[in-house]
Amino acid sequence: xxxxxxxxxxxxxxxxxxxxxxxxxxxxxxxxxxxxxxxxxxxxxxxxxxxxxxxxxxxxxxxxxxxxxxxxxxxxxxxxxxxxxxxxxxxxxxxxxxxxxxxxxxxxxxxxxxxxxxxxxxxxxxxxxxxxxxxxxxxxxxxxxxxxxxxxxxxxxxxxxxxxxxxxxxxxxxxxxxxxxxxxxxxxxxxxxxxxxxxxxxxxxxxxxxxxxxxxxxxxxxxxxxxxxxxxxxxxxxxxxxxxxxxxxxxxxxxxxxxxxxxxxxxxxxxxxxxxxxxxxx
Numbered sequence: 001x002x003x004x005x006x007x008x009x010x011x012x013x014x015x016x017x018x019x020x021x022x023x024x025x026x027x028x029x030x031x032x033x034x035x036x037x038x039x040x041x042x043x044x045x046x047x048x049x050x051x052x053x054x055x056x057x058x059x060x061x062x063x064x065x066x067x068x069x070x071x072x073x074x075x076x077x078x079x080x081x082x083x084x085x086x087x088x089x090x091x092x093x094x095x096x097x098x099x100x101x102x103x104x105x106x107x108x109x110x111x112x113x114x115x116x117x118x119x120x121x122x123x124x125x126x127x128x129x130x131x132x133x134x135x136x137x138x139x140x141x142x143x144x145x146x147x148x149x150x151x152x153x154x155x156x157x158x159x160x161x162x163x164x165x166x167x168x169x170x171x172x173x174x175x176x177x178x179x180x181x182x183x184x185x186x187x188x189x190x191x192x193x194x195x196x197x198x199x200x201x202x203x204x205x206x207x208x209x210x211x212x213x214x215x216x217x218x219x220x221x222x223x224x225x226x227x228x229x230x231x232x233x234x235x236x237x238x239x240x241x242x243x244x245x246x247x248x249x250x251x252x253x254x255x256x257x258x259x260x261x262x263x264x265x266x267x268x269x270x271x272x273x274x275x276x277x278x279x280x281x282x
Contacts, residue, residue, distance in 0.1 A: 012112075013106070013108040013111070014108055014109075014110040014111065014112060015108060015109040015110040016068045016069065016106050016107070016108060016109075017066055017067070017068065017106065017107050017108075017109050018063055018066075018067040018068070018069065018070055018072070018073040018104055018105070018106050019062070019105045019106065019107045020060050020061060020062050020063075020104065020105045021060070021061040021063065021070065021073055021074065021077060021101070021103075021104050022058065022059070022060055022061075022101075022102045022103045022104065022105075023058070023059040023060075023061070023081070023099040023100055023101055023102055024057065024058055024059075024099075024100045024102045025037065025054065025057040025058065025059055025097045025098070025099065025100075025139075026097070026098045026100045027057075027095075027096070027097060027098070028095035028096075028097075028098050035092065035094070035095075035096045035097070035135070035136065036135045037057050037097070037135070037136060037139055038057070038135060039135045039136075039137060040054075040135075040136055040137060040138050040139045041055070041138070042054065042055030042056070043055070043138065043139050045141065045142050047080060047142045048064070048080060049061065049063065049064060049076060049077045049080045049081075050062045050063040050064040050065075050077070051064075052142070054139045058102070059099060061077055061081075063076070063077065069106070070104035070106065073104065074101060074104075078099070078101075079147075079148065080142070081099040082099075082148050083142075083143050083146050083147055083148045083250065084099070084140070084142045084143060085097060085098055085099065086146075086148055086152065086156055086246075086250070087140070087142075087143035087146045087247070087250070088140035089156075089160075090243050090246060090247050091140060092136070092140070093163075093239075093243070094163055095160065095163075096136075096140060097140070143250075143254075145251055145254045145255055145258070146247070146250040146251055146253075146254055147250055147253040147254035148250065148253070149249065149250070149253035151179060151180070151183045151249050151253070152246060152249050152250045152253060154179055155176045155179055155180070155242070155245070155246045155249065156246055158172045158175050158176055158179075159172060159176065159242055159243070159246060162239075168217070168219065169209075169217065169230075169235060169238055169239070170208075170209040170210075170213055170217055170218060170219035170230075170238075171209075171219045172242070173205060173208075173209045173238050173241070173242050174206075174209040174210065174219050176242050176245065176246070177202065177205055177206060177209070177245075180195065180245055180249065181202075183249075188202040188203060188206075194252065195245070195248050195249065195252055195263075196248065196252075196260045196261070196262045196263060197245060197248060197262065197263045198262050198263060198264040198265065200264070200265055201241060201263060201264065201265060201268070204265070204274065205238065205241050208230065208234055208237075208238055209238065210223070211223065211224055211225040211226055212224070212225075212226040212228065212230060212234070213226075213227070213228075213229070213230060214227060214228060214229045216229065217229055217230050217235075231273070233269070233271055233272060233273075234271065236269060237268060237269050237271055240268055240269055241268060244263055244267070244268065245263075248260075248263060
C-alpha cells in the first residue's frame, strides 16, 4: 500500500478547532484471508477520546477535547484506536480492521468576517485488494479496559507473524511466554501474581511448547521428551492461551491495580489429555 499527503491552501484561523477526524477502516490481509464489514450497520460509540461514528467502513471521530491542529488530535486519539484494532483482532482471531487517517475538519471558532470557517486536511491512499474471510454482523465495540503497551505490541507482532505463516506456533508461543515472564520479573509465580493467570496455565503452556513436538512443530530438539506432533486440540489451545495472555497484558497495562478474575484452565478449551495434577515447570 502506498500513500501520499496533500493539503489545501490554508487561510489564517483566529481560533482553530479540530471538529472531526476521519479514518478509513481498512482490512488487513492475513495470508489470502480478510474480514469485511459490508453487512455491519452504522454504529455510534462513546469512547475516552470522543464520540466515534462508524459506517460504510469509515470512522468519524469527534474529539472529546479541544485541539488546534489535526496532528495534536491524532496524537491523542490514535493510541486508543490502536487498542481498538488489537482488541478486535484478539476477539476475531485475526486482524480485523486498521484505522487509516483520511482527513480532518478544522473549524475557526472566531472567524474573520468574509473568510471560510472550515478547513479540510486529508491524506490520499492506494489500497490493496483482499479476499473475503468473514462478514461480521456488527462493528467490533471499542475496548473498555485495554491498552497497547510495548509488551502487548511485542507479543501481538509475534502472534500476527504466526497467523500470517511467518512464525512457528511453538516458537511464537514460547517467546510470548518469555516476554510476559520478563515483564513480571521472571518465573511463573511472579507472572501469575502480576497478570492474574493461574500458574497451571503458564506451566502447561511452557510444557507444550518446550518438551512436545516433532520435526515439523518442535521449537527445539534437544531436551524434547515427547517426540510427537501436537494434536489439533493442543495447537488450538496454544493459540487461545496466547490470545488470552495478550488481552490480559493489555488489561493490566490499562489498569494495573484493578481486581480481576484469575485466568484458569476452565476458561480455556478443554484438553482431553490434560493431566489432573498441575504439570511441573519446565
